[in-house]
Amino acid sequence: MIRVSKYISQTPKCLNKFIEINSRCLATQASPKTVKADEKKPAQKPAKESQSFTMNIFRGQLQPNQVFPYPEPLTEEQRETIVMLMDPMQKFFEEVNDPVRNDDESSINEKTSAALWELGAFGLQVPVEYGGAGLTNTQYAAGVEIVGANDLGVGITLGAHQSIGFKGILLFGNPEQKAKYLPRVTEGREYAAFCLTEPTAGSDAGSIKTRAVKSADGSHYVLNGSKIWISNGGLAEIMTVFAQVPVTDPATGKTKDKVTAFIVERSFGGVTNGPPERKMGIKCSNTAEVYYEDVKIPAENILGQEGEGFKVAMNILNNGRFGMAAALSGTMRSCIKKATDFATQRLQFGQRIDSYGTIQEKIARMSMVHYVTESMAYMISGNMDNGSQDYHLEAAISKCFASESAWNVCDESIQIMGGMGYMKGTGLERVMRDLRIFRIFEGTNDILRLFVALTGIQYAGSHLQELQRAFQNPTANLGLLVEEATRRATRAVGLNSSPNFSHLVHPELLESAALCAKSIQSFGQAIEAALVKYKRGIVNEQFILNRYAQAAMDTYAMAVVLSRATMSLNKNLPSAAHELLMAQAWCAEASGRVAYNLNVASAGKHLDIFSKFGKISRNVCESGGIVQSNPLNL
Amino acid sequence: MARVLVGVKRVIDYAVKIRVKPDKSGVVTDGVKHAMNPFDEIAIEEAVRMKEKKLASEIIAVSCGPPQAQETIRTALAMGADRGIHVEVAGAEYDTLQPIHVSKILAKLAQDEKADIVIVGKQAIDDDANQTAQMTAAVLDWPAGTFCSKVEHGSGELTITREVDGGLEVIKVKTPAVLSADLRLNEPRYATLPNIMKAKKKPIKKVSPKDLGVDTAPRIDIISVEDPPVRQAGSILPDVDALVAKLKEGGHI
Ligand SMILES: Cc1cc2nc3c(=O)[nH]c(=O)nc-3n(C[C@H](O)[C@H](O)[C@H](O)COP(=O)(O)OP(=O)(O)OC[C@H]3O[C@@H](n4cnc5c(N)ncnc54)[C@H](O)[C@@H]3O)c2cc1C
Numbered sequence: 001m002i003r004v005s006k007y008i009s010q011t012p013k014c015l016n017k018f019i020e021i022n023s024r025c026l027a028t029q030a031s032p033k034t035v036k037a038d039e040k041k042p043a044q045k046p047a048k049e050s051q052s053f054t055m056n057i058f059r060g061q062l063q064p065n066q067v068f069p070y071p072e073p074l075t076e077e078q079r080e081t082i083v084m085l086m087d088p089m090q091k092f093f094e095e096v097n098d099p100v101r102n103d104d105e106s107s108i109n110e111k112t113s114a115a116l117w118e119l120g121a122f123g124l125q126v127p128v129e130y131g132g133a134g135l136t137n138t139q140y141a142a143g144v145e146i147v148g149a150n151d152l153g154v155g156i157t158l159g160a161h162q163s164i165g166f167k168g169i170l171l172f173g174n175p176e177q178k179a180k181y182l183p184r185v186t187e188g189r190e191y192a193a194f195c196l197t198e199p200t201a202g203s204d205a206g207s208i209k210t211r212a213v214k215s216a217d218g219s220h221y222v223l224n225g226s227k228i229w230i231s232n233g234g235l236a237e238i239m240t241v242f243a244q245v246p247v248t249d250p251a252t253g254k255t256k257d258k259v260t261a262f263i264v265e266r267s268f269g270g271v272t273n274g275p276p277e278r279k280m281g282i283k284c285s286n287t288a289e290v291y292y293e294d295v296k297i298p299a300e301n302i303l304g305q306e307g308e309g310f311k312v313a314m315n316i317l318n319n320g321r322f323g324m325a326a327a328l329s330g331t332m333r334s335c336i337k338k339a340t341d342f343a344t345q346r347l348q349f350g351q352r353i354d355s356y357g358t359i360q361e362k363i364a365r366m367s368m369v370h371y372v373t374e375s376m377a378y379m380i381s382g383n384m385d386n387g388s389q390d391y392h393l394e395a396a397i398s399k400c401f402a403s404e405s406a407w408n409v410c411d412e413s414i415q416i417m418g419g420m421g422y423m424k425g426t427g428l429e430r431v432m433r434d435l436r437i438f439r440i441f442e443g444t445n446d447i448l449r450l451f452v453a454l455t456g457i458q459y460a461g462s463h464l465q466e467l468q469r470a471f472q473n474p475t476a477n478l479g480l481l482v483e484e485a486t487r488r489a490t491r492a493v494g495l496n497s498s499p500n501f502s503h504l505v506h507p508e509l510l511e512s513a514a515l516c517a518k519s520i521q522s523f524g525q526a527i528e529a530a531l532v533k534y535k536r537g538i539v540n541e542q543f544i545l546n547r548y549a550q551a552a553m554d555t556y557a558m559a560v561v562l563s564r565a566t567m568s569l570n571k572n573l574p575s576a577a578h579e580l581l582m583a584q585a586w587c588a589e590a591s592g593r594v595a596y597n598l599n600v601a602s603a604g605k606h607l608d609i610f611s612k613f614g615k616i617s618r619n620v621c622e623s624g625g626i627v628q629s630n631p632l633n634l
Numbered sequence: 635m636a637r638v639l640v641g642v643k644r645v646i647d648y649a650v651k652i653r654v655k656p657d658k659s660g661v662v663t664d665g666v667k668h669a670m671n672p673f674d675e676i677a678i679e680e681a682v683r684m685k686e687k688k689l690a691s692e693i694i695a696v697s698c699g700p701p702q703a704q705e706t707i708r709t710a711l712a713m714g715a716d717r718g719i720h721v722e723v724a725g726a727e728y729d730t731l732q733p734i735h736v737s738k739i740l741a742k743l744a745q746d747e748k749a750d751i752v753i754v755g756k757q758a759i760d761d762d763a764n765q766t767a768q769m770t771a772a773v774l775d776w777p778a779g780t781f782c783s784k785v786e787h788g789s790g791e792l793t794i795t796r797e798v799d800g801g802l803e804v805i806k807v808k809t810p811a812v813l814s815a816d817l818r819l820n821e822p823r824y825a826t827l828p829n830i831m832k833a834k835k836k837p838i839k840k841v842s843p844k845d846l847g848v849d850t851a852p853r854i855d856i857i858s859v860e861d862p863p864v865r866q867a868g869s870i871l872p873d874v875d876a877l878v879a880k881l882k883e884g885g886h887i
Pocket of ligand 1: 160194195196197201202203204228229230231232279287437440441442443444445446447450542
């Protein structure tokens with residue numbers, strides 16, 4: 001069994017691209033905690049011990065550190081501060097902003113954007129000494145939740161600016177860069193943008209063609225190329241631009257193009273943009289092409305190191321994903337409010353429609369996915385504030401989960417409201433259009449699912465590899481081998497080796513926790529079996545990888561709600577009993593889905609369906625659309 | 635340039651639905667959202683505008699109340715006040731704190747701080763007393779300009795437009811003076827996020843009424859606090875005849 005590790009160690013190229021993202025993440029506003037060294041480290045390069053819950057379920061192990069107890073990172077003073085900050089933000093949306101007008105006019109008018117700048121909403125996480133509000137990730141989450149509940153177009157304008165536009169300067173900027181640029185993107189009221197995507201490089205961001213070449217005297221770079229669909233692209237004065245730079249490897253002497261990040265000012269000259277794109281939703285957010293023609297970038301404007309740009313880009317995106325989950329939980333909250341206001345008043349067939357099971361199931365499901373999303377958002381922000389570096393899989397899951405849940409919640413809210421839901425005046429159709437983009441940008445959900453599955457599998461594989469090395473030098477690594485032998489033996493004889501949650505959850509949740517434990521155990525077994533079966537070829541088995549990703553999402557979601565509901569029960573919150581219901585219902589269904597997805601990924605009859613899917617798609621693609629004519633043969 | 639003292643009161647937020655305690659001793663305040671009295675926001679705003687026009691040198695925000703009154707002072711600081719004074723009055727003592735006490739406190743502080751102008755809101759939205767400005771002026775023996783809707787600055791005097799029944803009255807007062815802000819005096823700004831953060835560094839001094847030599851012994855007894863009577867449910871009548879019959883039945887016509 002252990003032989004499989006050999007294959008995983010020769011990671012194929014294509015896999016590398018996904019897991020390159022798997023560099024440790026940097027968190028704003030937190031210094032990394034020292035991680036206790038693993039005492040049982042074998043002599044050779046050990047597999048990195050990740051604190052990530054999700055990563056570890058791929059090995060069938062429960063790593064509770066970042067899930068239990070539910071993080072509570074706010075000090076009393078920080079809590080007070082965010083309460084004070086929420087007031088003016090709420091007032092802005094009630095009194096100044098008009099989402100309908102923003103949508104109709106496809107822009108945010110002068111007065112509204114001025115009020116947003118005045119409010120300080122563009123610099124929420126910039127340290128106070130640079131003109132920002134200096135919020136922690138958790139405080140930021142509470143702030144953007146309000147934005148998401150009111151106007152997603154404004155949300156993207158704000159997010160493109162601070163969550164990705166200048167986030168690189170916060171995370172990777174040197175002191176001079178911070179001092180120079182952060183005051184400009186806050187008090188200076190200059191827009192920022194994140195410029196990665198190109199016409200031929202979307203999901204495959206490593207393949208960008210924009211290029212920057214260093215001048216002979218080393219004083220500057222000359223940038224050429226063009227970017228597409230850049231949020232704030234038509235407004236931004238300060239841009240984080242990713243470009244290929246020829247880098248010479250000191251070891252081999254060979255020169256290769258490597259992605260590098262730069263801070264580019266429009267005022268450098270040679271920067272132009274196209275007209276605002278006309279879009280389905282988030283219309284008031286400016287999206288435009290940006291062109292660079294012989295732009296002279298001073299050498300000191302490199303962000304991070306030459307050749308490190310891909311890592312910079314991925315860290316920026318990783319770092320901001322929880323914000324999307326927080327914003328969308330605000331969106332869901334407001335959709336659900338509209339739907340319940342309607343359902344509790346609308347009479348049909350002589351009864352209020354909320355008395356019908358059909359409507360009840362919708363409302364319950366909407367509330368549950370909202371609960372999961374909200375719990376994920378604040379768990380991740382809390383972990384980041386507590387110094388976690390191993391949150392990238394969870395952040396990716398939260399982005400996928402939030403964007404899909406919000407879409408479904410808005411869709412079902414419309415359904416509950418019937419014709420009224422379809423009317424523009426109700427305000428849900430705009431939200432529906434606005435929501436669609438969240439599954440596409442900042443890494444499509446499809447790509448993020450593959451990222452989750454492959455990163456987890458690679459981690460599991462590296463542990464198997466470690467085991468293999470241990471066998472080569474058994475005396476030095478006795479501890480590791482004994483532990484593993486015991487683990488496998490208990491599994492083989494059918495003893496209960498599923499992880500134990502009982503010390504982590506409230507007694508009322510023991511049964512639900514057992515379902516989660518069972519999922520983790522089955523998950524680890526399934527991954528090991530898949531590694532044995534597919535070896536390195538697993539990276540190309542997307543039908544299967546997607547099932548693993550889905551199972552990972554459901555399992556993480558179970559753990560998150562178990563933790564949140566446990567906190568609420570322990571604190572005896574007024575909503576504790578309600579949260580218990582949601583956690584129980586969620587775990588019951590999610591664990592069923594996990595079992596189903598794991599089964600689908602291995603059972604012969606399903607694998608056959610997958611190969612049929614492949615053939616159907618190939619046929620359709622070959623004939624350029626539907627293959628058969630209609631039944632009339634017309 | 636004037637030194638301006640502004641009174642800011644922490645009250646239950648205007649948007650909150652007020653609930654009376656079951657024992658009728660008062661209204662429920664625990665776990666209820668509070669905010670700065672809206673008229674006091676206008677008072678602070680006016681002071682901040684004076685400072686921006688270089689008519690005022692310093693703004694001191696004063697709040698009398700429990701420890702949470704500091705949050706209200708912080709809001710004032712975030713809007714532009716320079717420093718705060720928290721006169722801590724809590725518990726039962728706060729329940730019976732009346733404009734007479736607050737006026738004495740403000741008057742004493744105005745003297746101690748050498749204030750030239752005291753501005754308060756014309757009334758607080760919780761007790762609607764509308765007495766503090768008037769009594770503060772009386773204690774200090776300063777002129778009062780109440781219900782200000784416009785304040786213009788001359789040398790050593792203020793020209794004040796007051797909202798009175800049936801119109802506007804323009805008066806001149808010599809400084810030092812006490813003003814009360816009416817609704818149309820200005821539109822108060824939001825506390826912006828960076829300013830809220832910066833306000834954390836501004837000093838708040840804590841004193842007690844005793845430190846100021848003000849006796850806060852209750853002058854009143856609260857006997858009972860009651861909800862307004864519940865409005866009787868209406869009904870929709872089919873036509874005018876039914877309406878007339880109904881009105882007759884009720885003895886209204
Ligand atoms: C409104 C809007 C705003 C945007 N803002 C910005 C911005 O500010 N900055 C910026 O840099 N970019 C921005 N983008 C670009 C956005 O990030 C990209 O659209 C996104 O990354 C997807 O790339 P793509 O559109 O080229 O799709 P493609 O990469 O061409 O993907 C097409 C489809 O194929 C799937 N796919 C691709 N590769 C694989 C694979 N290996 N396996 C399985 N499926 C695959 C994808 O999931 C997707 O479903 C924005 C886009 C929009 C629409």
